[in-house]
Amino acid sequence: MSGSTAVRIRGVVKRFGPVVANAGADLEVAAGEIHALVGENGAGKSTLMRVLAGMYPPDGGTVEVATSGGALREVSGWTTRAAIDAGVGMVHQHFMLVPTLTVAENLILGREPRRGLSLDLAVAEREVRALSDRTGLRVDPSRLVSDLSVGEAQRVEILKTLYRGAKVLILDEPTAVLSPPEVRDLWKVLRRLRDDGGTVILITHKLDEVIAISETITVMRAGRTVGRLPTAQATARAIARMMVGREVSLAERRELGTGNGEPTAASRERQAASVPGSPFPVPALQVSHLTVASSRRPNEVDNVSFTVARGEILGIAGVEGNGQTELIEAITGLRDVSSGTISIADASGALREVTDSDVRSRADAGLSHIPEDRHRRGLVLEYSVADNLILGQQHRFTASASALDRARIASNAASRISTFDIRPPDESLPSRVLSGGNQQKIVIAREMGRDFTVLIAAQPTRGVDVGAIEFIHDQLRKARAEGKAILLVSADLVEILALSDRVVVMYGGRMVVTLPGHEATPEILGPYMTGAHGAAGTAT
């Protein structure tokens, strides 16, 4: 089987109005391999794969897919239905499952086995269970999708694609929502599929994944294919250079990611230096015995205590959905606490309790907040860039009791846009039309451009490109050097390890372990993130 070609894409062009997503992209995937398609956000990877999966017709170029006989057949501009029938299936970043149906019901949707007029669910569940066993994608077919974890939902998505007979499986950033052990499980499943003769195309921008799993790599930049090489001959640095088109400072990320002590010692010095006359850290944010309820559980955050000192980044690692969101919302005043206190240092450095204050007074007290979901919370998408740059500060931009001071709003926008390099540099554009990275820069500019003592940075680089990640990390480091206290919450372990002076892991609403940044490694943190150390780790 190997040696023959499963997919061949040549010179595909895809435009969305003035935006060219693909400008002559090529891709050749051998049958029975795991092929990594890498590139920055906005490089056109997802678009190209949607063209392959029949979601978009290309504006130019050809798409060929192997028939069951092995010969290539041109299919450019086919429908999703035709793609599925030909065995090309795509698992999307956003899951397309009906939450109120069971796993089995979701899988058979559109091709239900029937007995007379009624649905034969017993047959369906049997088929699903058999498929589940064969692939190693274990999930109970009778459970409701709404009860599944994100990792399980992803397994259902993959199962659904396989159930429809996919021989070429396209996965779009599948690990973004997984913990390290879940990622390892996914790799196992993918290898098994490959060994059974399946072909896998993996869209990603995480280089360690590429090297861990793929056989061949295709790199895209700005809508074009800029390289194709066997993984055995690739280094992370070389791939990164191809992705970005210049040298990237991966070094520090790598170094810290593997847990070498040097940089953290440096940050320790910096931390001491930032508090003149005191060798001890000065707390700027103090959370004690905090318990927060959610609609699901009374103790979504369960008796959590910690402090963040000035000049320190405290990183909270953990699989999403373990209470991080509720913790952030409680600290920022968006959610009521059940018990416990939250205090923020005032101008004189004394801690002042803000547990019962509203969002605005906490912001006025020096609390900045980069929310985890900029499209839901961080921006009013229909508002202009200028209007979004004052969100949360609107009461400081009035000329009289109520009239907004348009001149000051405009000058604020002009200075933030140039300082934080927001593109295009036009304050009157609706924020909706900016790229993800630039939208995030609006949020960063607003929250870090003003005076603050404590910053809550939740998923600060989610969905932004490599260049913007560098910029945002530099901003966070700069703020730390200026003596700000930063609480970093991220699902990206590399990010946590690259920036944090101390790392804590949240699991099941508790902080199960606290480590100095230089001692933390993915290997040590991984088991805590999945609760494997749950019993041993109740030290908190």
Place this chain on the structure above:
Amino acid sequence: MTSRRGSADERRDRMRVRIEESVLPPLVALAIAAVVGDVLILIFGQSPGEVYRQLLEGTWGNAYGFGQVIYKATTLTFTGLAVAIGIRAGLFNIGAEGQLASGGFLAALVGLALPAGTPGIIAILLCLVAAAAGGGVVGAIPGALKARFGASEVIVTIMLNFIVLALLNYIVAAHVHVAETLHTPEIRAGSMPRLGDVSARFAGSAANTTFLFALVAAVGVWWYLFRTRQGYELRAVGLQPDAAEYGGVRVGSVWAKAMIVSGALAGLGGVNYVLGYKHYYEEGFGTGSGFLGIAVALVGRNHPVGVVIAALLFATLSQGGLAVNALVPKQMVDVLTAVVIIAVATSVPEVRRALASARRARGTGGREPDSAPSEGLISNPGPSSQFPVTDSGS
């Protein structure tokens, strides 16, 4: 880097896009309605040209007809503004009907209670305050229930219409009606000067100076929505309540306030009839104006300028129905009004899509983010609204 000139061009481009997007859809809708109207007129065996000519002559063609249009548009402007401000805050106020009646009733009561010699300006101001309060109280109930308990304002406002109208009818019938009628006695103070008093050409028409207050209200609403911090917060709540909450806005309190303001605006609409036209409160005086306010807001794209224009349009159709009664049944114009509303509801998204794809073909205008079309069912579908609310305007 864009040069200064380049960005000025871009600005002009965007301005053109905005104007196209706000003006073209209603025009297309009107064209569709006109075609449907043609067919209806032909069915009645009349010439469309003749009917439309009479419709225009009977409305904008003479002072009396024009006065009637102004009169009807005044009430519709108030109820349209009321609905629009609600939608801007993400609320669908279907209770303008009851709020209008309540405002008119309270204005009448104050007008009755004041001594006959009260100076006009003071009496009018007091009556206006009473009207706003009457509508505001009725609006406050669904606002408070929504803010406090999350009760759907749609259901509460619909039900309140029944309660308020029944209650007012009872009070009038049982306590303050003039014998043999369903209206209160004439107010002693606070009546608005009629246009007929100013110029004899308007004699007989119901038009009165309330329309000036309607224009002031439209300007006020515009200023409030687009130039004040409270308006900034209100629109943020309507577009993305989660983002507003993040921005330190108390969403519930904005909802409550918006419903009070909305109710007060609808209540002020009652002044037009009570102080300006009949000088008494009568059961069912505003029939339909509250509901038609929804259509006015929809056609006017929830923008005060659009609301005034749409109010004039619907007032013209309403008055025009009387003018063409000799040729076609006046109900035909009611059908036409409904067709306009349906056409607007349908053509706004459709025309905007067409405009967007035309722009794509030309290669100018808005861009489309790469990840737009894949919204999963399990993920948050994002802020969706029953209404074509955009933030165009200001």
